[in-house]
Amino acid sequence: MRELIAMWRNTRMVVFTALTASLYAAILIPFKVLPIIPGVTELRPANAIPVVCSFLFGPAAAWGAAIGNVIGDFFGGFGPGDLFGFVGNFLYGFLPYRTWELLTQRRPVLRGPMDWLLFTAVVGLASGACALVIGWGLNVLGFVPFRVLGNIVWINNMLASMLLAPFLLAVVYPRAERGGLTYGQVLGRRETGRVGLAYVGLGLVVGAVGVGMWLGNGLSSGSVRVPWVGEGVAGGTGAWAVGLGLAPVLVVLLLGMVLL
Amino acid sequence: MKLSIYVVANTPLHRLHPVVKVVGIFCFFVAAFTAGSPIQSLPLAAVVGALLWLGGALANVWRFRWFLALVFFMTFLVWSLFFHSEAPWFAWGPVRLGYDGVRFALATACRLTTFFAVGLLFLSTTRVEEFADALGMIGVPAKLGFVMTLAFRLVPAFVDAALSVVQAQRCRGFDFDRGNWLERVRHYLPVIVPVFIGALRRADLMAMALEARGFQLPGPRTSYRTYAWGWGDAIALVGSVMLAGTWLLWARFAGGN
Structure with missing residues (x-):
């Protein structure tokens, strides 16, 4: 996770951040006219961009996805929910490259079934982490129930990434590599001393996303109760139940992120 | 738009x-x-x-x-x-x-x-520059604010690039308006590839331009924009x-x- 801070000392990485943000926003904005939940989310083919940029630009894509989402909201939907959009999209840009490089040495150009399986798992994890944070935050604010938004964000991210990202990566990644423009070439090889801890972090993230999505849906619909949320705080919106019920899961997600 | x-x-x-x-x-x-x-x-x-x-x-x-x-x-x-x-x-x-x-x-x-x-x-x-300046004044790192303004300024450039590709494809006889709405959306998606490649070409030049202006130098940053209470x-x-x-x-x- 250290590279997320260190990259700001490299001018190329700063430029990659701006490129990711602007590409993401440039494709988000035209699709604002096709809303799924107006003001909250829309049909987002642009969601393939953070995944593609994550494999190309690494940590720069995490910051770029977060900033790009805010810029996209400048054209329809700017509000307090943007804070959670920022964090959710940050995770969506951070997890693909970090998980992939931890699990395999292969280039992210999909050639066989194993590549596709790994790619699906990585994208599913990143989409889930993004959906968990945004779904939680907007339910806590009382805007949209988790069981509506969390699932829409997860499916929206998965669909866009699975349909578009492999195709884009196949075309763009070899060209970026030839030009010496991938994050590995710009930042150099990362240190490998903390690989064991990184695997623990990955386990925590996977657990938090899996449990969080299940628990969020259950708490939001009222079909699941957790002992640390009392009967009296359920409420009609499920804001307190989802807010307090998912809080420990989000702490685990954060811890996993730090270790990654 | x-x-x-x-x-x-x-x-x-x-x-x-x-x-x-x-x-x-x-x-x-x-x-x-x-x-x-x-x-x-x-x-x-x-x-x-x-x-x-x-x-x-x-x-x-x-x-x-x-x-x-x-x-x-x-x-x-x-x-x-x-x-x-x-x-x-x-x-x-x-x-x-x-x-x-x-x-x-x-x-x-x-x-x-x-x-x-x-x-x-x-x-x-x-203006987005004012927003970035305000974020800087309340403690957000200047580079984050800079990226926000740069990205905001690049959006129209990428949209223009995408529109140029669309026009070029139209000249070759490709009909973007054919089919139902989903097919029409799909026709526009390959446009992303040349825009992406164009962005990669810009990256190196922009990084050099920034470094030539002392982007990574330490110390407080100056600006043409000044604000008075x-x-x-x-x-x-x-x-x-x-x-x-x-x-x-x-x-x-x-x-x-």
Whole structure:
């Protein structure tokens, strides 16, 4: 996770951040006219961009996805929910490259079934982490129930990434590599001393996303109760139940992120 | 598509210090968030409406009228159906339609629409550079603010590049408007590839241009933009804080969030 801070000392990485943000926003904005939940989310083919940029630009894509989402909201939907959009999209840009490089040495150009399986798992994890944070935050604010938004964000991210990202990566990644423009070439090889801890972090993230999505849906619909949320705080919106019920899961997600 | 919401004008709202605008929008968000009923939301909406008029931003309200109407309608629909109503008129699976749900849905729809109107007011009267400067003044690292302004400025360049590719493909006889809406969306997707490659080509040149201007040098940054505090800023700041305080007290004593 250290590279997320260190990259700001490299001018190329700063430029990659701006490129990711602007590409993401440039494709988000035209699709604002096709809303799924107006003001909250829309049909987002642009969601393939953070995944593609994550494999190309690494940590720069995490910051770029977060900033790009805010810029996209400048054209329809700017509000307090943007804070959670920022964090959710940050995770969506951070997890693909970090998980992939931890699990395999292969280039992210999909050639066989194993590549596709790994790619699906990585994208599913990143989409889930993004959906968990945004779904939680907007339910806590009382805007949209988790069981509506969390699932829409997860499916929206998965669909866009699975349909578009492999195709884009196949075309763009070899060209970026030839030009010496991938994050590995710009930042150099990362240190490998903390690989064991990184695997623990990955386990925590996977657990938090899996449990969080299940628990969020259950708490939001009222079909699941957790002992640390009392009967009296359920409420009609499920804001307190989802807010307090998912809080420990989000702490685990954060811890996993730090270790990654 | 017009790629900016900012209204070029010299109104009192445009002239406010960027930090006052950011604190002001935060205060309005707090007030909108605490409003627990349409009775609490409507006076706030009226204040925001008056400020939109003062900031010359009513044209943007008209531009986004369908968006605001959809936000209101969809929020009302979602919460009417999914609120855990205690005495539902109708229940089917996760759907529980009842009086308390409809009441909450109406309050939330008013609140969310007010949120977006406040956002529209802010974006109509604040340039992205002012926003980035304000973030810098309240402690956000300068490089983050710089990336935000650079990315914002690059968006029209990428949209232009995409439009050029579309025009080139049209000249070759490709029909982007063929098929149903999903097929039409699909026709536009390959346009992303040349835009992406073009962006990669720019990256190196931009990095060199930045370094040539001492981007990574330590020390405080200077800017052509300077801001001065005035009486208008003090009045706006006190007014915003008082507004948030009033709505907090109203919610505390009359029921709200």
